[in-house]
Amino acid sequence: MDKSNSIRFEAQAQIMKALSHPTRLFIVHELGRAERCVCELTEMVGADTSTVSKHLSIMKNAGIVDCEKRGTSIYYSLKMKCVLNFFTCVNEVLKKKVESQMVFA
Template identity: 55%
Template sequence: MDAKTQAKMEARARILKALAHPTRLFIVEELSRGERPVAELTSLVGLDMSTVSKHLSLLKAVGLIRDERRGVQVFYSLATPCVLNFFGCLESVLEARLQTQIELVG
């Protein structure tokens, strides 16, 4: 793999990696319904706010979400909604794998 391709793959991987965590996927899906302040996301997620804040920073760093402070709160929202299209494909991967496993048993 040449250096240029390597750089391109690393850039893509960075975004996918940001997405590749249960909590962050949940946050993205939640944000697909509209912007949310950190406190609300924290209560939905059910982890320490510092943990949620770090997940949000990571998603923001790669450009998947945006933040906007209004008064004392920081509202996060989806910056690139096209990632929502991933979910359908992920489900079909899961279904296909399930199907394969059924065939192995049957």
């Protein structure tokens, strides 16, 4: 693994990491439907505002979401649209996992 590749894999890993938390996946899922302000997401997630804000900031830094201030609120939107396609792929893996585990049930 040479240096430039190692840098690339680290950058990719950072994006994947930003997508590796249930709450963040929920938010991505929700933003795939419509943009939302922090307070709406906070309500939906059911956690502390600061917690949700931090999740959003992680995804913003990773380039997954974008935000725009309008009035009092900050509206977040999904920038990385292609991630939605990937969920199909992830769900297939999950389906296979469930099936293979059924063998032992």
